[in-house]
Amino acid sequence: MENPEIAKSVxxxxxxxxxxDIGSGEPVIFIHGSGPGVSAYANWRLCMPQIAExxxxxxxxxxxxxxxxxxxxxxxxxEVWVQQxxxxxxSLNLEKVNLVGNSFGGALALSLVIKYPEKFNRVVLxxxxxxxxxxxxxxxKVWGYTPSFENMKELLDIFAYSRELVTDDLAKMRYExxxxxxxxxxxxxxxxxxxxxxxxxxxxxxxxxxNIQKExxxxxxxxxxxxxxxxxxxxxxxxxxxxxHVFGQCGHWTQIEHKDRFNKLLLDFFSEED
Numbered sequence: 001m002e003n004p005e006i007a008k009s010v011x012x013x014x015x016x017x018x019x020x021d022i023g024s025g026e027p028v029i030f031i032h033g034s035g036p037g038v039s040a041y042a043n044w045r046l047c048m049p050q051i052a053e054x055x056x057x058x059x060x061x062x063x064x065x066x067x068x069x070x071x072x073x074x075x076x077x078x079e080v081w082v083q084q085x086x087x088x089x090x091s092l093n094l095e096k097v098n099l100v101g102n103s104f105g106g107a108l109a110l111s112l113v114i115k116y117p118e119k120f121n122r123v124v125l126x127x128x129x130x131x132x133x134x135x136x137x138x139x140x141k142v143w144g145y146t147p148s149f150e151n152m153k154e155l156l157d158i159f160a161y162s163r164e165l166v167t168d169d170l171a172k173m174r175y176e177x178x179x180x181x182x183x184x185x186x187x188x189x190x191x192x193x194x195x196x197x198x199x200x201x202x203x204x205x206x207x208x209x210x211n212i213q214k215e216x217x218x219x220x221x222x223x224x225x226x227x228x229x230x231x232x233x234x235x236x237x238x239x240x241x242x243x244x245h246v247f248g249q250c251g252h253w254t255q256i257e258h259k260d261r262f263n264k265l266l267l268d269f270f271s272e273e274d
Contacts, residue, residue: 005039005041005061005066010091012088012091013087016068017088018067018068019058020041020059021057022057026097026098026270027056027057028100028270029097029099030105032059032061032065032105033105033252034105034142034143035174036174036183036184037178038066040060040066046255046256046259047259051267054270064076064187070182070185078108082115086116097121100123100124102127102128103128103252106127106128107129107130107203109125113212114205114211121215122215122217122269123212124216124266126262127219127226130231131209131234131238133230134199135199136227136228139227141155142155142158143190143195145178145187148175152174153171158226160251160252160257161249162249165253165256165257210239216235218244218245219232219244219246221251221253221254222246222247222248222250223249224251
């Protein structure tokens, strides 16, 4: 059986990136979060087909995650991930794109827009990291995950508001993903104890965030136990041209828990006249 998580491959710097590339039109790069066993497909599978009806959707596995290469001796950092996106854009001849960043991917989106404003149009931040906060119990559990089916089930309870979405089948799928060769090794090396340091290293400077001149849509689940809602309120206060959409009865997985509304928000936002 073909694995839907494995798509196209392109050279980015000194390693290959696994990425999905569907649809046509104005390009949108989707950056996934940092949960165990995550991949672009696992994160965005319910968004990509709908958004691709109007836009070109590009969703890479960030290095250290999913099916992109895991180079020997690499130290995972914001600088490395920022460079990977820039290299990906160069390899695909993309001059300017829209960006969607989930959680860890939101922090990366902020870093990209601050460093390379000319390369990006509109930006969506979902349950985003990137401003200072005390690490939550939920995020500490996510980054401190050790592989077992029971641990994965507990994590999915933390991620989602409703148990209906978080079935044993989903837990099994994510657990099996987390124990594939190389997955846990790279994952556990990214966010070692004390994990507050991981949060701090993902922050962007407040003045740099204030200077962002892009249209930014900020989305958060009201019951998010992983990344506090206060993060998004803070980002909305700092970013001049931002709007904040908060979903009730929603945890950290807006794109899964409220997928149709989430997709409609993105389609409307990216279709607006500047």
